[in-house]
Amino acid sequence: MSAAVDTAPANIAATADTRDGRAPWALTAPALMLFVGVLVIPLAMTVMLSFHDWGQYKGIEPIFILKNWREIATDPYYAEMFWRTFRIALLTTLITAMFGAPEAYILNRMSGRWKSFFLLVILGPLLISVVARTLGWALLFGGNNGLVNKFLMSLGLIGSPLPFMFTETGMVIALAHVMMPFMVLSVWTALQRLDPQIENAALSLGAGSFTIIRRIVLPQIMPGVLSGAIIVFSLSASAFATPAIIGGRRLKVAATLAYDEFLNTLDWPLGAAVAVLLLVALVLIVVGSNALIERRYAEVFR
Amino acid sequence: MRTNGPLALIFHTIFVVVMLAPIVVVCLVAFTPEGYLSLPTTSFSLRWFRKIASYPEFVHAFWVSLGLGALSSLVALLFAVPAALAIARYSFRGRDAIAALFLSPLMIPHVVLGIAFLRFFTAIGMGGSFAGLLIAHVVVVFPFALRLTLAAATGMDRSIEMAAVSLGAGGWTLFRRVTLPLILPGVISGWALAFIQSFDDLTMTVFLATPGTETLPVRMFLYIQDNIDPLVTSVSASVIAITMTALILLDRFYGLDRVLAGKSDPGR
Numbered sequence: 001m002s003a004a005v006d007t008a009p010a011n012i013a014a015t016a017d018t019r020d021g022r023a024p025w026a027l028t029a030p031a032l033m034l035f036v037g038v039l040v041i042p043l044a045m046t047v048m049l050s051f052h053d054w055g056q057y058k059g060i061e062p063i064f065i066l067k068n069w070r071e072i073a074t075d076p077y078y079a080e081m082f083w084r085t086f087r088i089a090l091l092t093t094l095i096t097a098m099f100g101a102p103e104a105y106i107l108n109r110m111s112g113r114w115k116s117f118f119l120l121v122i123l124g125p126l127l128i129s130v131v132a133r134t135l136g137w138a139l140l141f142g143g144n145n146g147l148v149n150k151f152l153m154s155l156g157l158i159g160s161p162l163p164f165m166f167t168e169t170g171m172v173i174a175l176a177h178v179m180m181p182f183m184v185l186s187v188w189t190a191l192q193r194l195d196p197q198i199e200n201a202a203l204s205l206g207a208g209s210f211t212i213i214r215r216i217v218l219p220q221i222m223p224g225v226l227s228g229a230i231i232v233f234s235l236s237a238s239a240f241a242t243p244a245i246i247g248g249r250r251l252k253v254a255a256t257l258a259y260d261e262f263l264n265t266l267d268w269p270l271g272a273a274v275a276v277l278l279l280v281a282l283v284l285i286v287v288g289s290n291a292l293i294e295r296r297y298a299e300v301f302r
Numbered sequence: 303m304r305t306n307g308p309l310a311l312i313f314h315t316i317f318v319v320v321m322l323a324p325i326v327v328v329c330l331v332a333f334t335p336e337g338y339l340s341l342p343t344t345s346f347s348l349r350w351f352r353k354i355a356s357y358p359e360f361v362h363a364f365w366v367s368l369g370l371g372a373l374s375s376l377v378a379l380l381f382a383v384p385a386a387l388a389i390a391r392y393s394f395r396g397r398d399a400i401a402a403l404f405l406s407p408l409m410i411p412h413v414v415l416g417i418a419f420l421r422f423f424t425a426i427g428m429g430g431s432f433a434g435l436l437i438a439h440v441v442v443v444f445p446f447a448l449r450l451t452l453a454a455a456t457g458m459d460r461s462i463e464m465a466a467v468s469l470g471a472g473g474w475t476l477f478r479r480v481t482l483p484l485i486l487p488g489v490i491s492g493w494a495l496a497f498i499q500s501f502d503d504l505t506m507t508v509f510l511a512t513p514g515t516e517t518l519p520v521r522m523f524l525y526i527q528d529n530i531d532p533l534v535t536s537v538s539a540s541v542i543a544i545t546m547t548a549l550i551l552l553d554r555f556y557g558l559d560r561v562l563a564g565k566s567d568p569g570r
Contacts, residue, residue: 136324
């Protein structure tokens, strides 16, 4: 995500000229005003809102109070909820990396027509409504005689139906499916920079398939896997539709809890505090891991 | 280049089947002749598609989504095209910071954006209005419109512009007759990607939509929260069909790989 922000201006620098001092400001002014007016200010208001007081009968009271933050810090319910949110996001990230990276590698080795066909099949769902995709999983999981359970039982893998709906397992599976295209795309992009001749050279020097993958391919696609992991992690940690539909009303994650506070309980200040904490945590994690990856793989990003 | 072994192909087959399974299941269940959720075994029926017509909420939500998507991506482009030209052509102080600000909606979780907009529009008395929803969508789809326009403006051959200038063209004429046609493919694909983003957004919109301004994903989500029946699968199947058509058209006219490259960052 921030890699894209960094690289875009660098490519442009060559074509940029500096004839007119005022023109760039005149051109960006409308968008700049839009962003300050309806993005920066609302976000600042949300941070402020998290410090306001709220009561069942008095509504929102605009005073400075740490009540909401203290409640989040002390009530173990919130610690458990945030822990669940990040656990689900982490598991989802691991699964997408485990299956998405090999799939991108296999795709890359296919011949032209098949390659573009399957790339379309795998990346296409990215543009299909998340609600529709999650509904598909709800249908597959559906109760004790859902298709997934029937299939697993007919294979003899499980003796009795596993619960998928309203469980973290179900959430992780559905989320991994929703996020998979991002991982495949990210690894795929990294693979495009890989010179196939290096693999052939290793092969001619007597390296086996496993050695080639471990010593040649993996180190080179690692930046792609890691930047895909950051995207998948941050999107999974803030996901709403999938946890809400698969998790039901009881199994809450950060986004669904904030939604509940806003539209059911109507405790806006508390909901705002949950959202602000999610935002801050994600920004810290994303910026931190981006910095780590860029330092580790400095030569790849140059 | 080495080819895939049988093991790799088995992995690939399972992968593709799992990726398609939920989408295929939704589309199959939509054709069930039964009154409950089931896979059609003996015959296909369109009864659940016909039933959509008798639920005005879905039909209305569809039109809201369509209008909102078309309008918000258009407005986003009106802001994004000049900004993209400025970022692509001038090196000025604060350019990187401005570019980062313009792309920041990609990094902010949509649940946070939804809350921020709900708070803001309620405070200024625009809560629950279509205008508020429109402005929110403009901000959220802006990065997608900007990115593809920026790519087109950066890759543009400027000598054509210089030729036009030397022939006496300037200002608006230069933009309308020379610059805009040259960056048009990027602008149109930016619009299309922005439209899809707006059309699909649930997380932010669910905070802002009121019964009159519910979009299709919001209506579907609220319906699923109550109960899952074949009706919502036929609505989903219709949405999937519309998206597929748009995808194929986009691929024909522009190349899906270029559009998806712009989508490679978080958008939800």
